[in-house]
Amino acid sequence: MKKYILGLGLFFILQLTCAQGTLSNEAARNMEITQKVDSVLSLMTLPEKIGQMNQYNGFWEVTGPTPKDGDAARKYEHLKAGLVGSMLNVRGTEEVEKLQKIVVEETRLGIPLIIGFDLMHGYKTISPIPLAEAASWDLDAIGNSAAVAAEEAAASGINWTFAPMIDISRDARWGRVMEGAGEDPYLGSKIAYARVKGFQGDDLAATNTIAACAKHFAGYGFSESGRDYNTVDVGTSTLYNTIFPPFMAAIDADVKTIMNSFNELNGIPATGNGFLQRSVLKEEWKFKGFVVSDWGSINEMINHGYAKDGKQAAELAVNAGSDMDMESYHYVKYLEGLVDSGAVDEALVNDAVKRILRVKFELGLFDDPFKYCDREREKQLIGSKKNMDAVLDMAKKSIVLLKNEGGLLPLQKSGLKIGLIGPLADDKDSPLGSWRLAADDNSAVSVLEGLKAYPGNAITHKQGVALTLEKPSFILETKINTTDRSGFEEAVQAARNQDVVIMVLGEHGFQTGEGRSRVSLDLPGLQQELLEAVYKVNKNIVLVLMNGRPLAINWADTNVPAIVEAWHLGTQSGHAIAQVLYGDYNPSGKLPMTFPKNVGQVPIYYNFKNTGRPTIPAPDLVFWSHYTDMDNDPLYPFGHGLSYSKFKYGDLKLSENRLIGEGKMEVSFTLTNIGKYEGKEVVQCYLRDLVASVTRPVKELKDFKMVSLKPGESREVIFTLDKSSLAFYSANNKWETEPGDFKVFVGGSSKTVLEGDFSYER
Numbered sequence: 133m134k135k136y137i138l139g140l141g142l143f144f145i146l147q148l149t150c151a152q153g154t155l156s157n158e159a160a161r162n163m164e165i166t167q168k169v170d171s172v173l174s175l176m177t178l179p180e181k182i183g184q185m186n187q188y189n190g191f192w193e194v195t196g197p198t199p200k201d202g203d204a205a206r207k208y209e210h211l212k213a214g215l216v217g218s219m220l221n222v223r224g225t226e227e228v229e230k231l232q233k234i235v236v237e238e239t240r241l242g243i244p245l246i247i248g249f250d251l252m253h254g255y256k257t258i259s260p261i262p263l264a265e266a267a268s269w270d271l272d273a274i275g276n277s278a279a280v281a282a283e284e285a286a287a288s289g290i291n292w293t294f295a296p297m298i299d300i301s302r303d304a305r306w307g308r309v310m311e312g313a314g315e316d317p318y319l320g321s322k323i324a325y326a327r328v329k330g331f332q333g334d335d336l337a338a339t340n341t342i343a344a345c346a347k348h349f350a351g352y353g354f355s356e357s358g359r360d361y362n363t364v365d366v367g368t369s370t371l372y373n374t375i376f377p378p379f380m381a382a383i384d385a386d387v388k389t390i391m392n393s394f395n396e397l398n399g400i401p402a403t404g405n406g407f408l409q410r411s412v413l414k415e416e417w418k419f420k421g422f423v424v425s426d427w428g429s430i431n432e433m434i435n436h437g438y439a440k441d442g443k444q445a446a447e448l449a450v451n452a453g454s455d456m457d458m459e460s461y462h463y464v465k466y467l468e469g470l471v472d473s474g475a476v477d478e479a480l481v482n483d484a485v486k487r488i489l490r491v492k493f494e495l496g497l498f499d500d501p502f503k504y505c506d507r508e509r510e511k512q513l514i515g516s517k518k519n520m521d522a523v524l525d526m527a528k529k530s531i532v533l534l535k536n537e538g539g540l541l542p543l544q545k546s547g548l549k550i551g552l553i554g555p556l557a558d559d560k561d562s563p564l565g566s567w568r569l570a571a572d573d574n575s576a577v578s579v580l581e582g583l584k585a586y587p588g589n590a591i592t593h594k595q596g597v598a599l600t601l602e603k604p605s606f607i608l609e610t611k612i613n614t615t616d617r618s619g620f621e622e623a624v625q626a627a628r629n630q631d632v633v634i635m636v637l638g639e640h641g642f643q644t645g646e647g648r649s650r651v652s653l654d655l656p657g658l659q660q661e662l663l664e665a666v667y668k669v670n671k672n673i674v675l676v677l678m679n680g681r682p683l684a685i686n687w688a689d690t691n692v693p694a695i696v697e698a699w700h701l702g703t704q705s706g707h708a709i710a711q712v713l714y715g716d717y718n719p720s721g722k723l724p725m726t727f728p729k730n731v732g733q734v735p736i737y738y739n740f741k742n743t744g745r746p747t748i749p750a751p752d753l754v755f756w757s758h759y760t761d762m763d764n765d766p767l768y769p770f771g772h773g774l775s776y777s778k779f780k781y782g783d784l785k786l787s788e789n790r791l792i793g794e795g796k797m798e799v800s801f802t803l804t805n806i807g808k809y810e811g812k813e814v815v816q817c818y819l820r821d822l823v824a825s826v827t828r829p830v831k832e833l834k835d836f837k838m839v840s841l842k843p844g845e846s847r848e849v850i851f852t853l854d855k856s857s858l859a860f861y862s863a864n865n866k867w868e869t870e871p872g873d874f875k876v877f878v879g880g881s882s883k884t885v886l887e888g889d890f891s892y893e894r
């Protein structure tokens with residue numbers, strides 16, 4: 133500690149040369165940090181600078197393939213030599229303190245480590261998977277959920293998270309859709325902003341906030357055929373209009389770091405992609421934070437066929453703007469030689485190090501490297517009532533009622549005989565979802581436990597079939613049971629004499645996430661067979677789905693009267709589901725991703741292009757854009773979600789039918805609750821630009837609001853549009869609004885019910 137204080141003494145003798153009185157507080161603080169960063173940099177040797185650009189994985193948690201030559205002894209040696217700037221997958225005050233102490237006390241300059249961790253949806257108290265949270269469309273709740281995760285993690289030594297994941301994806305086969313906000317760039321941008329603010333708060337130096345990392349830059353969600361890590365080839369319009377907007381929103385929210393992606397983009401791996409990382413991110417968007425490579429992605433450029441060896445990979449990555457090397461070992465091995473030989477300009481190393489030091493200063497790590505290690509707060513926060521309440525609230529808001537016919541839901545609270553059947557009905561682990569590294573196994577409330585909180589009904593529980601063959605884990609393949617039918621008949625018999633059968637089916641939490649692509653979107657294993665067998669003896673089925681991606685549940689939609697999308701809802705899953713089933717919470721979630729009828733329709737998304745042959749020209753003629761064996765429509769469109777109330781949309785009015793220059797236009801309509809329950813509706817406003825310099829989608833979400841109404845109540849809802857609502861990345865390679873004709877649509881899903889026309893003039 134002594135040495136650390138001596139080292140820091142050098143920075144504190146700095147005088148601020150600017151006339152601070154004339155600067156805003158923020159500008160003055162920025163300038164102060166810039167001067168401190170420059171001062172530290174001036175003290176550093178080249179190896180020390182390169183050390184700041186080196187990030188190692190910790191010693192027990194693994195979230196990627198471990199390098200063959202990686203060993204703990206060398207990592208400790210490098211820590212002591214000042215050759216490590218960051219660690220990931222280290223958690224808990226004790227472990228973090230141990231490592232922080234090494235760098236602070238034993239290295240020449242005592243520069244603290246920044247400690248990164250994947251908090252996709254919570255630290256120990258687990259909130260719904262991000263795709264589920266996105267279904268809430270509730271930006272405050274989503275921001276709060278990120279803040280809860282940040283606060284818990286920040287008390288446990290973590291000061292940086294590799295979240296939010298903001299990759300737009302249209303392909304449900306890709307297992308990582310569970311980590312994102314779905315298919316839409318507008319909703320995705322709003323959520324990206326909310327999550328970054330939630331993690332970082334207003335003051336990054338506060339002890340309950342941490343640095344966020346928007347990932348994966350860029351295009352990772354467009355991997356061919358939904359296979360993880362696969363090639364990405366997209367054109368300029370998709371890149372700018374669909375993939376980039378959430379990253380632009382994250383930068384607007386002042387995100388401190390960005391992670392690049394494993395994929396190649398149009399022939400150049402993102403990690404070695406100077407267009408993405410330098411031209412777009414750092415020059416065009418003026419991103420001031422640092423870029424971290426994804427796990428081993430510098431080394432993977434060799435497999436991509438872009439670098440011939442580790443040395444060239446390091447050269448390409450640093451020149452392209454990857455500031456920190458996660459687990460490739462190539463910067464620490466080769467960068468010094470590359471600078472000495474002139475292959476890499478030291479100015480680029482300096483730039484990377486300054487960016488990294490800046491974030492460390494902003495976190496307050498130089499003032500107190502141990503500030504994120506607070507055993508008392510760690511004890512108080514983890515599993516606290518406050519956090520449990522927050523994730524329960526988020527879980528209820530994330531549930532989507534997909535179908536409700538025949539009045540099965542909400543359930544009456546007494547006098548019913550209920551059969552509870554399915555492999556996920558009493559599972560306390562799977563609802564935690566994927567990416568919940570710090571959570572305790574089996575720490576979720578199961579549906580059975582949730583239902584027991586309502587003792588008025590008699591519950592008969594049978595698993596039916598097992599979903600998995602052995603206990604699934606984050607890093608190993610999940611083995612699905614396709615043969616063992618023990619318990620099957622018993623469950624079917626038990627279903628026979630029930631008033632209602634609740635079937636809890638879907639995917640195991642570890643069937644989604646990284647490295648978990650699927651070619652089928654059906655219910656895995658023997659579950660479809662079980663569902664159909666139960667249906668034969670009892671048609672009063674409420675299907676509760678647990679899944680991390682859209683599924684193709686065509687048969688269920690045709691036959692089962694009520695379907696509740698319950699995703700993987702985290703620690704409080706069972707309580708949230710029970711409260712919705714019993715009507716103590718009226719569901720209001722809306723799908724952030726289209727559900728296909730068949731995997732063959734994927735990628736399927738609401739904001740598609742019209743094509744030159746959109747409609748059938750004459751009966752039976754084949755020459756139009758369609759399938760011969762299924763229609764083009766999804767099973768459930770983007771934005772779909774029911775309530776126990778019913779909402780009527782009417783009386784659409786446009787304040788103008790010509791929007792001119794900088795003017796504004798109001799789109800108003802009346803929403804009426806014509807149901808029997810008080811409820812919330814997410815009302816959605818979409819546009820279509822009819823003719824443009826590059827073709828535009830048939831519909832694009834432009835705004836949404838959440839409206840709560842009592843039975844019989846009506847309200848006028850107003851959306852305000854201006855030219856920014858019409859802007860897109862045009863054929864002139866810039867963001868602009870082109871004059872022309874537009875359509876505006878309003879409704880409770882992307883299958884809208886109201887429609888109007890207007891034009892825009894410059």
Ligand code: NOJ
Binds near residue numbers: 250427
């Ligand atoms: C690889 C994943 O792609 C990335 O999202 C994650 O943050 C890192 N591993 C670290 O766990």
